[in-house]
Amino acid sequence: MTSLFEEIAESAPDDVPVNRVSVTVNGRRRTADIEPRLLLAHFLRQGLKLTGTHTGCDTTNCGACTVLLDGKAVKSCTVLAVQADGREVTTVEGMAGGSELDPVQEGFKDEHALQCGFCTPGMMLSARALLNENPDPTEDEIRFALSGNLCRCTGYQNIVKAVLWAAAKERGEDPTGAVASYGARQDGVRPPGQNGAQQ
Amino acid sequence: MTQTADPQQQAPAPLDEIKIGGMGASRRRVEDNRFIRGRGNYLDDVVLPGMLHMEVLRSPMAHARIKSIDASKAWEIPGVRLVLTGEALATRNLGWMPTLSYDTQAVLATDKVRFQGQEVAAVIADDPYIAKDAVTAIQVEYEPLPPIVNPEQAQAADAPIIRDDKLGQADNVVFDWQVGDSAGTEQAFAQADVVSHMKLHYPRTHPSPLEACGAIADFDRATGKLTVYLTTQAPHIVRAAVALIAELPEHQIRIISPDLGGGFGNKVPVYPSYVVAIVASILAERPVKWVEDRTGNLISTGFGRDVYLDGQVAMRNDGKILAVKMNTTSDHGAFFADAQPSKFKIGLMHSAFAAYDIPYAHLSARGVYTNKAPGGVAYRCSFRVTEAMFFQERMIQAAADDVGLDQAEFRRRNLVRDDDFPHRTPYGFLTDSGQYAKCLDLALKEIDYEGFLVEQAEARKEGRLLGIGISTMTEPLGAGNSREYDILGIKMFDSAELRVHMTGKAILRTGAKTQGQGHETTWAQIVAHELGLPADDVVVEEGDTDTAPFGMGTYASRSTPVAGAAIAMAARKVKAKARKIAAHLLEVSEEDVEWQLGRFYIRSQPARGVTIQETALAAYSNMPDGLEPGLEASAYYDPPNLTWPFAAYVCTVEIDPDTGVWDVLRFVAVDDCGVRINPLIVEGQIQGGLTEAYAMASMQFITFDADGNCVGSNFMDFLLPTAWETPGWELHEVVTPCPHHPIGAKGVGECATVGGPAAFVNAVVNALSHRGVRNVDMPMLPDRVYEALTTGRDVSGAPPVKTD
């Protein structure tokens, strides 16, 4: 602890299993004694008050809880907080470096890639992970990479544009130009093998 | 001050309305600033000191008597503070509560459970993990009863009575209702050359916003005030309902609706768990938080649709429609809890065929109880206009085929003409404006309709199945004028309060409640349009009943039509007062003052003027005699009529004949929603709505097996499309301003969900038409399409689902 004025939690009864974890979250090391059944999503939200990570389902489908664990996108509702011991977690709150926004965040705002905002943190972190690996993705690659994040509001089209925008900006190109040439998808291509499409 | 004695000086250049974020500006959203930083304030983000957590025990049975509930083991778990059952609530007369449709609904089950997932008990504990441990430890003994999963079973002679709690309820019928001209319709049918018949089921589906429902109830005994943080699209309605149900005085109830992670109608009803949380807070004397999980949301909260249609279209041989008959049976679940204008039992189902020039129509509607969650009016439906327009376009498609006309030509021959407004629809609505043929023609041109028909014929020779589907919609948005519209007797107006500060910045409050539609951004644009205040200078607040002026909430696409109008009117009142101040500052009489955006000036000396900001400062520092200081106004808007946007959607698909899988090739959307405040946001609404339409058409529904088990109570089986499946949307616009709305705007939020589904279904059915198939119920899953293709028969999706 860095402050003497922190509230000290009530101790757990002896028969409750407790593990100590030390996780680096958005560059800060956080140490706590927790029950192993505590989900990483709850550790972040309730334990660390980082409420930007959201929970939207109970079957590991929606991706609203997506964070980066050692740089890889994971669903924090399906990772135990104890599993993050000794590892690095990046949440949406860690995306902006100081006062400057990550180009993904800028792109989402510029292209109206969010409406209610609930899926947005997870969606942006998935996009961030994609661009870290692939700085010039095609529309299909973007849609495929984001297929683990559900959005109920936008219909994804503007999200694709936002990622194209951010990718262009990071490559040093004009982002509005990259988006201006975007056309709505006009075919039904799926990944090879899905639903019997010819390989 | 810009007063000057030199009449030669030029008047300043007029403000660029787009630059200041006025009407028509694709202004980037204000709310994004916090959302992209993860600094939204959603319900589960709110933490109050001493807060406890509530978890609900839900019934695994669809229909059963409760023989006993043993919560003793739950009480023993450390950290458990309270366990509530129906019995405990009943002693406080809170076992049952009224619904928004004048029925009653169980808060916690007492005698019976009436649907799988119904709330049976609640545990309040120090954290939700402990609460879940305790819920798991509660033992309930059930005595199964036969479950009813569709209207046919509900109306069978030997069907068990689901609502045996209601005195005098002798069957499972909720209501019988009708509208239209029965005699005229029968006569028209008797004279018809061709009668087209269509039967189908619009399946149960669910709004499923990504954020589920929740409440934090905080009763403060010291002040006697109940504060409830609530996921609600209509905070003032909830305040009134809580006052009624909990018998607390209205001024001591504060409902705070924070940021909402989507609504789509799911967050309009007052759910039992809200009431339980309130009771728990009163008993525990601490804040109680209840956050619903996805399963609870899907299995127990307000679903949408679940209506069966038996429809007929009477026509002349040349394709002119003479009359339509609609017979609907709606499945309302175990309680009639729809949120809709109280006069209309089946919502605005009778808005069907409003865009077509048809003289006679009749609708008879029956609602039944089943062993399922209560609801029906939700999910971007505009009060069942989704059903109305889906039924309409499916009947139109079949009628065109039956009379042997091309789909586009059939519609052209029957659509209301531009010069025929205001137009009285066959069910008695009055539509205000539209350019229907222009929208349809634009859509057909963009998709190259003629070219596709050629391509389709060529493809069929190779055994490839292509299809094209058209859907049009118009809908009454902006409920509604006080003569006809009310919910529980409360009229459906909205209000707005605008206060301009001395430095020319302003705060605007309304009784609407955004759930992603961007009110914080667009409402300020209306003020910018009316007053020339830059939109960035206007902060918008909604959602706290202690400060927000009264409103009936945001759903049914009513906010731009009603709250938006109230905002314009409040701004005009402010402008009227500012004009008086300007006259005083310019030392002329009011008749000599002219207005241009943001500025009053002397008509004969345009260079002499004052900005709106200067009048604001004067309102606090240099008032004319006889005028109150300050610059603010509020306005209540009772809409004279509803607004009627129109859309034409065209979809092309290809079906894989070996698996029944179909893919969207293209989707063209032409929307006419009148004047667009923020084009970027309007397009976002349409894209989102089309995606929900696609979801319903392809994969998303809730069904039940023969035992009443809910299939689709989690995201493994209730399927939302991902970015991968979702097609691209090609959007186009036509603008026909609304003649009676202060800024010419119409609603738009739900249009695409209303009109979209039929485009997909019509396209797939078109691709199968060579087999004689007339209908495949949504969702058109591959196995259903394959069945239709191979058997040549229509495919129904009605429950119970067939299992081995």
Next chain:
Amino acid sequence: MYPGRFRYVSPRSIEDALAVLSDAEGEGKVLAGGQSLIPLLKLRFASPSVLVDINNLPGLDHVRMERDGSFRIGALARHAMLERSPDILRHQPTAAAAAPLIADPIVRNRGTLVGSVCHADPQGDWAAVMIAAGGSVVAQGPEGSRTIAVRDFVTGPFQNVLGYDEIAVEAIIPAPTGTVVGGFLKLERRVGDFATAGAAVSLELAGGRVARAGIALTGVGSATIDAADAAGALLNRPLGAESIDRAATLAAEAAQPKSDHRGSADYKRHVVHTFVRRILAGLAEQTERAA
């Protein structure tokens, strides 16, 4: 949404891990990717008394092609690693086709092939791939290690032959004797869905004939189905229309689907037939072009 209580250990050696499982006498569960286990814990369909996290065990995160062309896939090899492995893409087309269809991209960052095979979900994908490829699982226990063919490894829905004191440490795809060709088709309603029906086909061609064949089906039985008769119909002859037809028919007969909300049993059987035929026809065409 909230799991029940359990103890948790994250040992640094396999011996420590085995010791904990042994002590737990069947009440322990191995945690690798957790993308199947943790959802079960959250729904409270599983309530182990102790979780043994193997993510910190060394030497388990490999996807390695040996010199003889066999593959060794460690227990911590994530689906995403297989999806991106150039060796898999080039040399194991069945696995390469299946990898991008497992769950969704985020789950693929955590979930493991070995974990998926052990989980033995009748709608899972990897078991079918491994059976078609003739693969096996290496299990380590207190007595040492043993290698079990995947077709013998899965015994029923969510059931495998591992003892409670054993850990699966590796999956093996055997060295090929000919040119490896194959495919995987899965009918899912959308990304992330389980298979309504899926077919894995893995062949080795030598001298213009099928020298080895494996066909396995997912989603159409109480466990992954080894369509051995269908595979047998392809052996020792070139891939031709007749043998392809026969194989597809036998594969459909091997399927034991149930009617449910995903479709009727007949439909699922038909999808199996279609997929096996499509994969084989595609391979025949591909082989012809190469020749």
